[in-house]
Amino acid sequence: MTQWPKPPEGSWTEHYPALGTGTVCFDDSVSPEFYELEREAIFKRAWLNVGRVEDLPRIGSCFTKEITIANASVILVRGADDEVRAFHNICRHRGNRLVWSDDPHQETGGVYRQFTCKYHGWRYDLQGACTFVQQEDEFFDLDKSSCGLAPVHCDIWNGFIFVNLDARPRQGLREFLGPMITGLDGYPFEKMTEHYDFVAENNSNWKLFADAFQEYYHVPSLHPQQVPPAVRDPGAGFTCAHFQCDGPHRLVSTAGTRRWALPEECMYPIERVTRSGLVGPWETPDVGALPDGVNPGKVDPWGISNFQVFPNLEILVYAGWYILYRYWPTSPRSHRFEATLGFHPARTVRQRVEHEVASVVFKEFALQDAGMLGGTQAALETGVLHEFPLSDQEILVRHFHKVVADWVGAYRREGIGAVG
Amino acid sequence: MARFPKPPEGSWTEHYPALGTGPVSYEDSTSPEFYERERRAIFKRTWLNVGRVEELPRSGSYFTKEIAAANASVVVVRGKDGEVRAFHNICRHRGNKLVWNDYPLEETRGTCRQFQCKYHGWRYDLEGALNFVQQESEFFDLDKDAYGLLPVHCDVWAGFIFVNFAPEAEQPLTEFLGPMVTDLEGYPFDEMTARFGYRTNIAANWKLFMDAFQEFYHAPVLHAKQSPQKYSAMAQQAGFEAPHYRIEGPHRLVSTSGVRFWEMDSELVKPMEITTRSGLFGPWDEVDLGEMPKGVNPAHCDPWGLDSFQVFPNFVILLWSQGWYLTYHYWPTSHHTHVFEGNVYFLPATNARERIAQEMAAVTFKEFALQDANTLEATQMGIESGYVDRFLLNDQEVLCRHLHKEVADWIAAYESVPEVPRP
Amino acid sequence: MTRLLPAQFADLEPYAQTWCRRTEAERWAVRAASSMQELADFYDAAFPRLEAAIEYCDEHPLDALPDDVGRLVELVHSVVMVSMAVEIFGQPKTVDSADAVLHRVREPRP
Numbered sequence: 006m007t008q009w010p011k012p013p014e015g016s017w018t019e020h021y022p023a024l025g026t027g028t029v030c031f032d033d034s035v036s037p038e039f040y041e042l043e044r045e046a047i048f049k050r051a052w053l054n055v056g057r058v059e060d061l062p063r064i065g066s067c068f069t070k071e072i073t074i075a076n077a078s079v080i081l082v083r084g085a086d087d088e089v090r091a092f093h094n095i096c097r098h099r100g101n102r103l104v105w106s107d108d109p110h111q112e113t114g115g116v117y118r119q120f121t122c123k124y125h126g127w128r129y130d131l132q133g134a135c136t137f138v139q140q141e142d143e144f145f146d147l148d149k150s151s152c153g154l155a156p157v158h159c160d161i162w163n164g165f166i167f168v169n170l171d172a173r174p175r176q177g178l179r180e181f182l183g184p185m186i187t188g189l190d191g192y193p194f195e196k197m198t199e200h201y202d203f204v205a206e207n208n209s210n211w212k213l214f215a216d217a218f219q220e221y222y223h224v225p226s227l228h229p230q231q232v233p234p235a236v237r238d239p240g241a242g243f244t245c246a247h248f249q250c251d252g253p254h255r256l257v258s259t260a261g262t263r264r265w266a267l268p269e270e271c272m273y274p275i276e277r278v279t280r281s282g283l284v285g286p287w288e289t290p291d292v293g294a295l296p297d298g299v300n301p302g303k304v305d306p307w308g309i310s311n312f313q314v315f316p317n318l319e320i321l322v323y324a325g326w327y328i329l330y331r332y333w334p335t336s337p338r339s340h341r342f343e344a345t346l347g348f349h350p351a352r353t354v355r356q357r358v359e360h361e362v363a364s365v366v367f368k369e370f371a372l373q374d375a376g377m378l379g380g381t382q383a384a385l386e387t388g389v390l391h392e393f394p395l396s397d398q399e400i401l402v403r404h405f406h407k408v409v410a411d412w413v414g415a416y417r418r419e420g421i422g423a424v425g
Numbered sequence: 426m427a428r429f430p431k432p433p434e435g436s437w438t439e440h441y442p443a444l445g446t447g448p449v450s451y452e453d454s455t456s457p458e459f460y461e462r463e464r465r466a467i468f469k470r471t472w473l474n475v476g477r478v479e480e481l482p483r484s485g486s487y488f489t490k491e492i493a494a495a496n497a498s499v500v501v502v503r504g505k506d507g508e509v510r511a512f513h514n515i516c517r518h519r520g521n522k523l524v525w526n527d528y529p530l531e532e533t534r535g536t537c538r539q540f541q542c543k544y545h546g547w548r549y550d551l552e553g554a555l556n557f558v559q560q561e562s563e564f565f566d567l568d569k570d571a572y573g574l575l576p577v578h579c580d581v582w583a584g585f586i587f588v589n590f591a592p593e594a595e596q597p598l599t600e601f602l603g604p605m606v607t608d609l610e611g612y613p614f615d616e617m618t619a620r621f622g623y624r625t626n627i628a629a630n631w632k633l634f635m636d637a638f639q640e641f642y643h644a645p646v647l648h649a650k651q652s653p654q655k656y657s658a659m660a661q662q663a664g665f666e667a668p669h670y671r672i673e674g675p676h677r678l679v680s681t682s683g684v685r686f687w688e689m690d691s692e693l694v695k696p697m698e699i700t701t702r703s704g705l706f707g708p709w710d711e712v713d714l715g716e717m718p719k720g721v722n723p724a725h726c727d728p729w730g731l732d733s734f735q736v737f738p739n740f741v742i743l744l745w746s747q748g749w750y751l752t753y754h755y756w757p758t759s760h761h762t763h764v765f766e767g768n769v770y771f772l773p774a775t776n777a778r779e780r781i782a783q784e785m786a787a788v789t790f791k792e793f794a795l796q797d798a799n800t801l802e803a804t805q806m807g808i809e810s811g812y813v814d815r816f817l818l819n820d821q822e823v824l825c826r827h828l829h830k831e832v833a834d835w836i837a838a839y840e841s842v843p844e845v846p847r848p
Numbered sequence: 849m850t851r852l853l854p855a856q857f858a859d860l861e862p863y864a865q866t867w868c869r870r871t872e873a874e875r876w877a878v879r880a881a882s883s884m885q886e887l888a889d890f891y892d893a894a895f896p897r898l899e900a901a902i903e904y905c906d907e908h909p910l911d912a913l914p915d916d917v918g919r920l921v922e923l924v925h926s927v928v929m930v931s932m933a934v935e936i937f938g939q940p941k942t943v944d945s946a947d948a949v950l951h952r953v954r955e956p957r958p
Contacts, residue, residue: 026565026566027565200956201955202952202954202955203952204953206949222545226541226543226545226559227544227944230943242560274895279902351956353906354905354910354913357958358902358928360956361928362928364872364952364955365928368952372949373945375945375946376945376948377946380522380529380946381519381529381544383529383530384521384523385520387513389513389515389575390513390515390517390575393518393520394517394518395564396563396565525946527946528946543944
């Protein structure tokens with residue numbers, strides 16, 4: 006493995022002096038009280054990505070999103086004017102959950118002409134306006150125009166639909182994302198519409214799971230099977246080429262290898278035959294020039310850039326395909342994990358098989374992380390240790406927990422003097 | 426009319442006046458809040474038996490133990506120096522569970538040369554020292570000596586391995602056990618390596634199951650069907666009396682008199698017992714264990730049946746006159762659930778007949794234990810209803826009275842110390 | 849018995865009933881319920897035919913695959929699924945995955 010140059014300060018961590026180099030405490034991942042603070046300080050304040058515009062392909066397309074930690078259920082819908090909007094999923098009449106299928110707790114979706122409440126039949130159009138009240142003349146001074154669905158702030162960046170549950174978001178979406186993330190402007194997500202979606206209910210705190218996807222230090226140990234035994238080096242480490250932090254967001258880039266240029270024993274037979282594997286299809290259709298922001302560290306040869314968008318979105322971009330992860334907290338010790346793999350739509354069976362290989366391999370290794378992290382959660386919950394050393398390769402773990410603490414700290418400070 | 430003499434006070438219960446003779450409450454077995462207090466005052470504070478040294482036959486032998494009541498997972502390991510040590514089962518790097526096999530929340534055992542964390546490959550030697558950090562130069566001022574596995578107090582008595590989660594153990598192990606228990610030293614536990622282990626989840630408070638095994642008042646009734654009808658009828662008629670009870674510190678003991686099944690009329694014994702020459706009380710044919718230590722059969726019962734030592738809080742050693750022994754462990758997992766472990770130990774069989782007799786005893790033990798377990802879940806439901814909150818205990822149930830009082834006393838003692846920040 | 853696969857792949861017909869599965873969830877379930885020997889038998893028979901199968905399928909447009917060719921694609925997907933167990937883990941289940949599950953809830957067809 007090539008040793009990549011470090012910043013002049015001697016390490017990536019010291020390049021961001023506010024991070025410090027001391028030990029880190031993970032009580033933020035076991036404490037019920039801290040979870041309550043995250044609810045208010047982060048999930049009711051930050052912009053949250055709930056999907057992609059491809060999930061709402063036409064007028065009336067709709068899906069609901071359960072955001073447990075924010076006590077919110079949100080309707081995302083493409084209106085008659087082609088705009089994407091978000092609403093609280095609550096009927097204005099008696100507070101019934103408005104859009105649901107078999108189970109009001111489960112997310113749903115489809116194409117709608119309007120929304121009709123199952124309870125008393127009130128109806129709302131795709132723009133949220135209340136259009137029908139059953140026995141309207143039985144009400145007193147009812148002004149339908151003031152009975153539209155309660156809107157949720159919603160904005161789109163590069164096809165990613167974000168909502169913000171704050172009454173008045175402190176920042177606009179683009180400002181919140183900042184220059185490092187918006188450096189992905191122009192990456193052709195919209196061309197990669199062949200999606201493989203995965204969900205899991207994991208028995209670990211959302212941050213512990215995100216941690217496993219923002220450092221590669223664990224890869225040789227937890228995922229030794231990523232390389233065939235013939236070339237497996239038991240002492241192997243992993244050094245990333247570039248780390249970057251920008252506001253609450255983070256990035257890591259790794260170097261790429263041209264798999265097809267490697268000797269046979271460096272890959273599994275299935276990879277050799279299908280010309281695909283852990284890092285995806287060896288060759289992907291030309292999607293045009295990529296924006297510079299994809300590889301801000303100018304890593305050459307470049308492999309992957311892993312953008313951690315605060316608080317709970319990861320965008321992993323390869324040259325010709327991408328992966329999204331979202332971590333939705335459901336309790337201090339559990340979260341719902343969502344993953345999407347996006348490819349340029351296959352035109353041939355061979356391409357389809359390349360995508361299948363990438364998504365099958367992805368699942369194998371994600372399962373190893375999920376299986377182990379239930380143990381991490383349990384071990385941390387014993388509460389016997391509170392100081393953990395982090396290496397320079399784990400700078401993003403350090404940054405993440407610090408940003409979470411900073412947001413919680415800001416919320417707490419604002420609370421001082423406020424009437425509770 | 427008592428068949429065995431009682432103490433001069435007139436009863437075993439009154440012999441220990443602190444116990445009183447009034448009705449008792451079992452709120453201590455239904456309250457989630459009380460369970461939390463037990464965890465702090467007892468399970469995080471006292472010596473807990475986690476196994477025997479024979480389970481760690483050589484350097485590198487280890488097992489893990491999940492102790493929910495202490496919110497702990499420990500790894501117990503025999504070091505290169507032959508010493509048995511216990512550590513918190515957690516990697517010092519990112520807090521991952523260190524030792525596990527297929528499922529991180531389940532116990533495991535095995536033999537290894539070192540412990541390697543699955544997450545980032547940090548390695549610890551058998552004495553707990555951190556001896557390998559992957560890409561160590563990527564860390565900042567990392568002093569490996571300061572990042573060994575976190576030790577748990579561990580001590581061994583008569584081959585029984587105990588751990589203690591208190592920051593400082595309040596008493597050394599043998600002082601905690603006291604002479605009534607330590608007088609068992611010399612019993613050949615180490616030779617009785619033919620082991621049959623049982624484990625089950627029980628939907629009842631741990632103390633309720635201990636109660637079932639620390640009085641025999643229930644035996645003629647609950648277990649009537651385990652014996653031929655004629656024997657059961659006689660047993661119910663007679664009721665049950667133990668010749669000897671003893672309480673010392675937090676621990677307690679009951680001895681019973683023996684039954685010589687092999688001298689009985691065949692109508693009183695099950696055919697399978699006659700064929701295998703074995704049954705609930707163990708193999709009929711005597712084994713020579715040598716001279717017994719003074720702690721065994723302390724009241725010199727003749728015929729002697731068994732001694733059941735209830736070691737506080739959740740450990741029982743039950744010695745049978747027929748030359749075998751049992752251990753029970755009750756590991757609370759909530760206010761109304763626990764894991765029960767029962768182990769049956771014999772001298773290794775030297776021929777098939779002995780092995781079959783052991784099998785018969787081990788199988789019979791399971792039948793009885795299952796009956797107790799079923800009854801207990803019904804007991805838990807009954808007392809959880811909360812409509813009745815005062816219950817009578819007779820003199821044959823003196824040890825139940827003592828357990829519940831002892832638990833309350835430990836909590837009171839712990840809570841009487843002014844609150845200081847505790848880890 | 850009716851043929852499930854194109855005639856050129858009659859040698860894989862014995863595996864078709866088990867391994868022609870439309871969804872990843874089904875293929876995952878069959879893998880998990882199979883012995884290592886069963887997985888190895890299928891892999892040994894089908895892996896050498898993988899390249900030929902893909903070539904054959906691609907004589908048809910992806911959005912207009914005849915039924916038997918569609919089933920051959922499903923069988924190829926199953927070889928991919930089984931190769932994880934045979935080539936990588938040496939056991940049906942992902943090593944160290946403990947009790948974790950990950951559901952694929954959307955995928956392209958075929």
